[in-house]
Amino acid sequence: MGEACVTAVSRSPEYTFSKGCEPAIRLLEGLGVEGDAHLGVTVRHRSRVARDPSRPNLRQVHLIHAELHEELRAAGFSVGAGELGENVTTRGVDLLGLPQGALLRLGEEAVVRVTGLRNPCAQIEAFRPGLLARVAGRDGEGRVVRRAGVMGVVVAGGLVRAGDRVVVESPPLYRALGPV
Numbered sequence: 001m002g003e004a005c006v007t008a009v010s011r012s013p014e015y016t017f018s019k020g021c022e023p024a025i026r027l028l029e030g031l032g033v034e035g036d037a038h039l040g041v042t043v044r045h046r047s048r049v050a051r052d053p054s055r056p057n058l059r060q061v062h063l064i065h066a067e068l069h070e071e072l073r074a075a076g077f078s079v080g081a082g083e084l085g086e087n088v089t090t091r092g093v094d095l096l097g098l099p100q101g102a103l104l105r106l107g108e109e110a111v112v113r114v115t116g117l118r119n120p121c122a123q124i125e126a127f128r129p130g131l132l133a134r135v136a137g138r139d140g141e142g143r144v145v146r147r148a149g150v151m152g153v154v155v156a157g158g159l160v161r162a163g164d165r166v167v168v169e170s171p172p173l174y175r176a177l178g179p180v
């Protein structure tokens with residue numbers, strides 16, 4: 001496996017499921033992706049706003065590993081960067097294996113702190129029928145398995161582009177990721 005890197009960056013100013021790929025995105029400390037509908041200190045995902053709009057936004061940035069896209073394509077699902085709603089697509093990073101609180105250094109300046117696993121929703125099934133079962137399910141012991149990437153908050157802003165290096169820093173004490 002080569003060096004861990006960003007393969008694509010995406011954003012959407014509207015509440016759309018898929019996000020358009022961009023040459024670069026700017027991460028803003030404590031807010032998220034500049035020009036993205038989910039930018040903000042407090043929750044921006046519509047289902048969470050409906051429950052309590054004052055809650056902190058722990059889902060400022062969505063990251064997915066390009067290896068998932070490849071696996072889904074091999075299973076017959078046409079899925080590209082940004083189409084599952086992610087802002088940052090990576091390669092060579094075990095996103096799903098990261099502990100809560102891990103730091104992802106993206107490019108020269110930007111840093112994202114992982115807050116949890118993305119909780120796959122019905123929008124994935126609406127996007128491609130049968131896809132939800134590929135990114136969420138249960139293991140042999142009945143535990144829910146989430147595979148649709150991770151969510152994070154921006155702790156240091158900066159420009160992020162495809163080709164940027166990704167460096168992972170684990171927190172000194174950590175716990176396994178759960179959904180956010």
